[in-house]
Amino acid sequence: MNKRFFFSILLLTALVAAAAVGTAAPVAAQDGLTIGYILVGPQNDKGWSQAHFEGAEYVEEKIPGVSKIVFDRLNVGDNPNITLEQVVENMIDQGATLIFTTSDEFGPDTLAVAEKYPDVTFMHVSGDSVLRGVAPANVGNVMGKMEYMKMVAGCAAALKSETNHIAYLGPLINDETRRLAVSVYLGARHCMEMAGKDPADLKFEVKWIGFWFNIPGVTLDPTEVANGFFNGGADVIISGIDTTEGTVVAGQRADRGERVFAVPYDYRNACEIAPDVCLGVPYFNWGPTYVGIVQSVLDGTWEQGWVWNDPDWADLNNPDTSAVGFEYGPALSDEEKAMLDEFIAGLADGSINLFTGPLNYQDGAPFLAEGETATDEQIWYMPQLLEGMEGDSTAAE
Secondary structure, eight states: OOHHHHHHHHHHHHHHHOOOSOOOOOOOOOSSEEEEEEOSSOTTSSSHHHHHHHHHHHHHHHSTTEEEEEEOOOSTTTOTTOOHHHHHHHHHHTTEEEEEEOSGGGHHHHHHHHHHOTTSEEEEETOOTTTTTOOOTTEEEEEEOHHHHHHHHHHHHHHHOSSOEEEEEEOSOSHHHHHHHHHHHHHHHHHHHHTTOOGGGOEEEEEEOSSSSOOTTTSOOHHHHHHHHHHTTOOEEEEOSSSOHHHHHHHHHHHTTOOOEEEOOBOTTGGGGSGGGBOEEEEEOHHHHHHHHHHHHHHTOOOOOEEEEOOOTTSTTOTTTOSEEEEEOTTSOHHHHHHHHHHHHHHHHTSOOSSBSSEEBTTSOEEEOTTOBOOHHHHHSOOSOBTTEESOSSOOO
């Protein structure tokens, strides 16, 4: 029987029946390793969760003697009565000594369960508890620098748009989602100028659905939001959600003769959904990162840290080395690809740094002064959208 399916049945049956950044002491070396992966969405969502699932498969391919236990759809819509603690306990009962919790949503619960199981190593993906000095010694944080790839997405949109109206389909609102939307905006604004357009003509609209994917009755319907963007004059939608509605809607409308385009998110092969409208996809490549973490646990050299991984600028889409990448889409022209190549080269060598002032927050308060360059922490903790962006910076109370 499939191990993941068996684990899910066991869990569901049981439920029905009843300080500053530091380092931890290296864990003991292990001969083999059972690894748990907890996903917020479906493992085949062609987005965030599938990228993690394929990262887990990559680990099994590259490191002999490891095995995985996967629990997906841990969210209030799919499994409202299942807690992260219950999932972790079942994984530990099956021998897991390393567990990846792969959503910002899992942050507080990861800390609580890590306190309860100090001999298990927990990697919270996208979190910052180590940076904030509140993580137990057995918790680490990891994330890829998707901000660069979101800049490329914004650049591609600006090069392709004829209406100069770009829409961003956002999930919930927090520091991570604001900084990613800001990165798209900065890339679009820069490449308006590259294309000989006036950046002041850019209309950049953000709308948040309320979660990483559609939960009927809880979130806005991303299909309706996407159609609303196009009805309002946008001709490119850039997705910040885990699933594919923006690209699906763009493909449907293109089939009716409209000139519209989309940029999906998270999963390298997402352009396959509607290739004729896809400008490209900024994606996470978790395999190399996961292999490094798993190998350190096996070797007994794992240490606590907050890690924000750069792309491999020398080979951006190398599946064995780059934490994030950008896959060009079929809808890009050769000229647009050449301009994107130039833009990426500038990001890689540092000659283009879009987090340089003067930049103001949406309410007019200064973010970066003239010539000032943002630190990693200033980017990570993004309290507002930027001046020039339309949309909410905070969720309604």
